[in-house]
Amino acid sequence: MASWQTYVDDxxxxxxCMYAAIYGHDGSKWASSPGFDISNEECEVLVEALVNSNLGKISGSGFTIATQKYTFTRGEVDDEEGNPSYAQGRCKEEGKSAQGVIIYATTQAFVIGVHDPQYADGASFGSVNTDAGRVADYLMELGF
Structure with missing residues (x-):
């Protein structure tokens, strides 16, 4: 397997991204920024929502990534063009509402990026979303 850490870092x-990771659908860590750990239970929720095409699993109650709770704001599954499924969310914690997360589901993995303008050095959530999408597209091209 390639060194996915390079994709997280570079x-x-x-x-x-304030935090970023690539995790397998089974909850295995492929690569992540320091201290950004996603639990098996969190991955199971993402599998249900994004892989099994059940956004209802997260649309009402939200979801948790690395113990941080997020409100579901947008997502898409079963794209007719073969694009990866995705979900976006905003942090539920008071004082962190500007913090957002983007999660792309590829055939075998999740590409996750957390954006907070305070730590983004001028980068927008849109640019983080675009770059996470590119990594997800690349993984899918490789069969992952």
Whole structure:
């Protein structure tokens, strides 16, 4: 397997992510920024929502990534063009409402980026979203 850490460091973190990771659908860590750990239970919720095409699992109650709770704001599954499924969310914690998360589901993995303008060095959530999408597209091209 390729060194996915390079993609987290050079693509996602460099794009302005506060935290970033690539995790397998089974909850295995492929790569992540320091201290950004996603539990098996959190991955199971993402599998249900994004892989099993059940956004209802997270649309009402939200979801948790690395113990941080997020409100579901947007997502798409079953794209007719073969694009990866995705979900976006905003932090529920008071004082952190500007913090957002983007999660892309590829065939075998999740590409996750957390954006907070305070730590983004001028990068927008849109640019983080675009770069995370590129990493997800690349993983899918490789069969992951």
């Amino acid at each position: 693509q996602l973190m460099a794009a302005g």
